[in-house]
Amino acid sequence: MAEDRAGTPLVEAIREAIVRGEFVPNQRLVESDLSTQFDASRASVRAALLELTNEGLVERIQNRGARVRAVSLSEAVEISEVRMVLEGLCAAKAAVAVTGEEIRELQSIGASMCEAVAEGDLLGYSSLNQELHRRVREIGGQATASRLLERLRGQNVRHQFRLAMHPGRPSVSLPEHLAIIEAICTHDPEAADAAARGHLRSVIKALKEVDRSGAPPAR
Structure with missing residues (x-):
């Protein structure tokens, strides 16, 4: 169920997908797509992306949502x-x-x-x-x-x-x-x-x- 993937396990799953290169730099991270892919609620996905933003893996773009942060x-x-x-x-x-x-x-x-x-x-x-x-x-x-x-x-x-x-x-x-x-x-x-x-x-x-x-x- 969606709630089963909420919280830390969901953060870890998205983090590992970024680390493995499943999501490339500057790729948009659409909440609805992530919700389907990881079988999680939209609220859980939103919270996970916020935590990954704090870690420096994701960045929020005004009016465009989240994307994988590119590192120079x-x-x-x-x-x-x-x-x-x-x-x-x-x-x-x-x-x-x-x-x-x-x-x-x-x-x-x-x-x-x-x-x-x-x-x-x-x-x-x-x-x-x-x-x-x-x-x-x-x-x-x-x-x-x-x-x-x-x-x-x-x-x-x-x-x-x-x-x-x-x-x-x-x-x-x-x-x-x-x-x-x-x-x-x-x-x-x-x-x-x-x-x-x-x-x-x-x-x-x-x-x-x-x-x-x-x-x-x-x-």
């Missing part, structure tokens, strides 16, 4: 700079807290990332990339940083996808991710922090290079 390159760089600090913190926390079972899990993700790059599976690599960052946040257990990073990830999803699909990028980012895994698995918080920050510095550099190339988003 300069804002994408700023978001990545904030992520640099938070990802470093989470990686350092994970290096302290990681268990033997979690070490094996992270190493397995790293091995799968290597296979994806070797096979040229860009979408698979992109998915594993997100999984690795998510697990590092979860293992680190820094709930506030995790919430902030999840919001930032949603705002930056278009640039992240464009970067992930850029030719040659996975071969650059793979060793950076493996360095994060190695530092966490050896319980070295300082190295984990440095590796995570180094990776985000690389992301910022690549974002600027991809923008200068003028390559269209890989959709």
